[in-house]
Amino acid sequence: MAAELDDFVVILAISTLGFISLCNPILGFIKWVWIMFFRSPKNLKDYGSWAIVTGCTDGIGKALAFQLASKGLHLVLVGRNPSKLEATLNAIHERFGAQVETRNVVIDLAKSSGEEISKTMKDVIRGLDIGVLVNNAGLAYPSARFFHEVDSELMESIIKVNIEGATWITKAVLPVMMKKKKGAIVNVGSGSSGGICSYPLYTIYAATKAYLAMWSRSINLEYKKNGIDIQCQIPLFVATKMSRLKRASLFIPSPEMYSKASLRWIGYEHLCVPYWPHSVQCSIMNALPDALKDQWLFNYFLGMRKRALLKDSEIQSKHDPEYHKSLSWLFDCM
CATH class of the missing domain: 1.20.5 (Single alpha-helices involved in coiled-coils or other helix-helix interfaces)
Known part of the structure; x- marks a missing residue:
């Protein structure tokens, strides 16, 4: 009798573990569906009435600027090309009229020192109710190349734009958000930010984007108690000038398609893949050796x-x- 009872306990334990193992992926899939398609996005105006977008003259940054304007946020547009900034500003005014205020900030992140970047941003945002900061400005290789083929000027520019630019701009904006105890910061990473795989022949670019992921995770913990939500978003391939992909598809979205997904995630997880087909790709990649x-x-x-x-x-x-x-x-x- 005791032996039969022991066998029953073992069978019950094995069955329970099997059931739990089966439920975990099912529950995970249900959670993923809810987050991707049914979770309500946050009202970004609750963070503040102004948003800052760097690298806003092309691609993802420009699309995000338009999306933020569509939510009623005023914009501080940061870029290095005055004529492109002016063109973006005019396009926003043409679509949204006087309901969206804008300010242009011309900064060459590849050539300016950290102190210059910080001082310029502090002067521009003084007195503004800054609620959202999008660190989107990024620089990559013009084409795939081995590490020893990257010239020193390009290497330094990538590090300054992708790491120092985001770091110093955030340093300038954080005190404003801390004072009012609310804000959201989005750092736009890449596939390398999630540690999904290596990125040979784009080594320095990938490493700078990986920095954004760890930096975002760490400062999110530091400032969560101040009501500031900080995250790193991971786009895979998007049809932009940087990626040199011209045709959009399901797995290679246009900047407009990606930006719509991006806004739904602001204020939530510290590391995320906003566009659902990219999330599927990441899951498959994670499962591979x-x-x-x-x-x-x-x-x-x-x-x-x-x-x-x-x-x-x-x-x-x-x-x-x-x-x-x-x-x-x-x-x-x-």
Whole structure:
């Protein structure tokens, strides 16, 4: 009798563990569906009446500026090109009229010192009810390349724009949010921010975006008690000039498609993938062995590098027939 009871207990324990193991992915999927499609976005005007968007003249940043304006927020637009900033401002005024106030801030994050960035931002936002900050400005390689091929000027610019720019602008804005005990900060990362896989041939860019993820996670804990929600959002491929992808699709959204998803997540998790097809891609990637992902990505980026070199060679050879020969050592690396 005792033996039968012991067997029953073992069977019950195994069945319970099996049931729990089965329920976890089901509950996780239900939670994912609710968050992606049914969870109510926060009213961003509750954070404040003004939003700051960096890198707002093209791509995701420009689309986010329009989305924030559609929610009734006034905008501080930060960029390095005065004419592009003016064009963005005019387009926003044309669509939303006088109901959206704007201020343009011309800063070259690749050339300005941290103190200059911070001082400029403090002067501009003085007296404004800043509620949302979107650190979107980013710089990447013009094409895939090995680490030793990245010239020092490009390397320094990527680090200054992607890391120092976001850090110093946030440092200037945080005191305003702390004073009123509310605010939301969004740092736009990349696939490398989530630690899903390695990014060979885009090493420095990927590393700077990974910084944003850890930085966001840490300062979110520091300032949560002050009513400030800080997160890093992870976009995968989006059809922008930076990605050089022109055609939008389900898994490669337009900046407008991505920005709509982005706004739904502001104020929630410290690390998130706002666009649901990207989230599906991340889940699949996470399930794959690292060795398989690394090799596939390395080959994929090698192909991108080869195409860029061939294109560059064709252009240059028109002016210098010896140019193609000078690139032979690079093609040998493929």
